[in-house]
């Protein structure tokens with residue numbers, strides 16, 4: 001890790017971590033949280049949907065969240081003399097536990113891998129929605145985006161995500177750690193300040209269950225075969241020494257980009273220093289290209305798909321995936337009947353067209 005990490009606590013006991021850039025001028029000591037905060041909410045409940053087998057978390061305490069606050073009242077800006085935010089002092093990158101988590105704050109008492117497994121799908125079943133949710137603040141600046149950060153800062157962010165993945169994956173009851181970014185008011189972002197989140201789920205997610213099924217159908221070489229199939233195709237965007245970025249053969253969204261490592265690694269924690277250095281550059285180029293297609297910023301969802309801590313997880317490979325519903329300067333793709341009810345996607349144009357547009361601005 002090139003970043004420098006400092007651990008602290010917020011007034012209600014939540015964890016806070018500062019990750020300073022390698023060349024940061026920030027002092028080592030940070031101010032304490034001077035707020036009086038209410039006790040943390042009780043752990044939410046999750047319900048089993050017997051029809052799909054999916055767990056649905058019911059997060060009752062999330063409605064009081066700040067909605068698009070101005071910079072002077074932004075909970076993610078560094079605290080000032082007149083406003084105490086979630087981060088008590090100056091920072092480069094800050095990570096803290098979510099005040100109203102969808103998973104957690106409770107963890108399991110013992111790490112039972114099958115906590116979420118219900119082979120007979122009983123009706124009316126609920127369980128505590130244990131796990132962990134953290135907020136990752138990409139910059140002390142209220143304006144800007146992840147793509148506008150320097151490569152030094154993006155490396156600090158990747159270091160922070162790898163560090164948190166390592167720590168959270170060891171917490172009892174956690175099966176999956178998913179760092180992600182929702183970008184753009186159009187897709188429901190409630191804070192403009194550049195930030196991402198980390199969700200740690202107590203189960204293998206529905207998306208991962210489908211990958212498990214695909215590996216069992218295709219074989220353990222699935223990720224390597226996809227990588228080799230996309231390399232050199234019309235959809236390839238960047239091929240480095242350690243990573244390849246491409247638009248997937250069967251992309252669902254108007255803009256969709258994957259980055260796969262050439263080595264079979266399960267999560268960000270497994271990457272070497274050389275790999276992280278190249279990933280910083282590839283990740284940064286992809287984000288900037290997505291923003292360069294149109295004159296205004298493009299909304300997207302981007303995340304690091306990592307292997308679940310579950311039987312067979314070693315066959316998963318780390319994958320970055322970015323999807324955007326933007327299909328024209330002023331048009332978004334909405335999930336209509338076929339997609340939202342049947343899960344059956346109709347792509348608006350061929351993935352090769354998306355790849356050609358992205359290559360023009362890389």
Ligand SMILES: [Zn+2]
Pocket residue numbers: 071074075076077141142193
């Ligand atoms: Zn802010």
